[in-house]
Amino acid sequence: MGIPLSPRPAQVIDLDAMRQRQxxxxxxxxxxxxxxxxxxxxxxxxxxxxxxxxxxxxxxxxxxxxxxxxxxxxxxxxxxxxxxxxxxxxxxxxxxxxxxxxxxxxxxxxxxxxxxxxxxxxxEVTSEPTLIQQLPETQGTHALCMDDSDAPWQLKQVFGWRLYSDGVVEALLADEQLIDSTPILPGDPCLYTGHSRHRVVYFFQRQIANRIRREDPATLEALALMVMPDHQQDD
Structure with a gap:
């Protein structure tokens, strides 16, 4: 006659914790x-x-x-x-x-x-996100910034990128009212991170940004189709 085995306790797997570690x-x-x-x-x-x-x-x-x-x-x-x-x-x-x-x-x-x-x-990992690195922008990248649904879009040049200890990378944009010297360089007080002020930020290469500035009809139509559904969804 066999020896009865005591049931092993079920192993609890914290899927959310595993996802966070990954x-x-x-x-x-x-x-x-x-x-x-x-x-x-x-x-x-x-x-x-x-x-x-x-x-x-x-x-x-x-x-x-x-x-x-x-x-x-x-x-x-x-x-x-x-x-x-x-x-x-x-x-x-x-x-x-x-x-x-x-x-x-x-x-x-x-x-x-x-x-x-x-x-x-x-x-080192820190409890609060801290700035660990800054990169200059070298390609003329621009950001299309949107706030409230009734506010106009703002097309802004990106001046640099900041990497934080939590792995987030933020674009550096300029507050035109605070610019007191040029060229604008990372570390200047007029710079701020895009998502600290704007609800939605889309990035474009320089040639696309120039078409937006010239109000090229085909570019503006494609832009509206691309960004408006997401923007409206957040409202």
Missing amino acids: EARRRLIRLSPELDGLEMVYQLPSEPDAYYGMPLLAWGLREDGHVVGLVPWMESLTPCHHLNDPEHGHFIGYRDPETEELFEEAPDHKVFELEQAAAYFEY
Whole structure:
């Protein structure tokens, strides 16, 4: 006759805690500007035979050790591999326009640079988000800022980017009334983080921003279709 086994207590799995740990490991802990012209290559579902290139703004080291390319896309400085949108495109890979080489992972020299920088500055998690790094804006990125539904849009130049200890990256915009010297540089008192004042912030490359300034009809129509549903949904 067998020996009866006492039932083991059921193991409780905290899915929310596991999700938070996974998200924490994906947060950015160090940035490095891309200064050699490397690009992100992406494809639009509506044009399956065409490929598009977009200059990388920076590379980011995540807490899990993975290095990702970063571009100003929609509402954030976005890791390239997160681009998988049925309307706006999905990520194909990285490209060196000089050699036309296409690759899937960050180049070794950027991985080494970020790992060494993170080790030197001894990144530590803090209870409250603190500023750990600032990058200058090098591509003429602009932000379309929206507040109340009745307020006009504001098109503003981005002057830099701030990385905080919780992995959040914020764009630096200028308060025109506080500008007392030019050129505007990171650290100037006229600068503020975009989401500290504006409810919605969308990023655009310089050439798109210039079309918006010129009130190009096709650009404004596409812009309205892209941003208004999300903006109205928040109301």
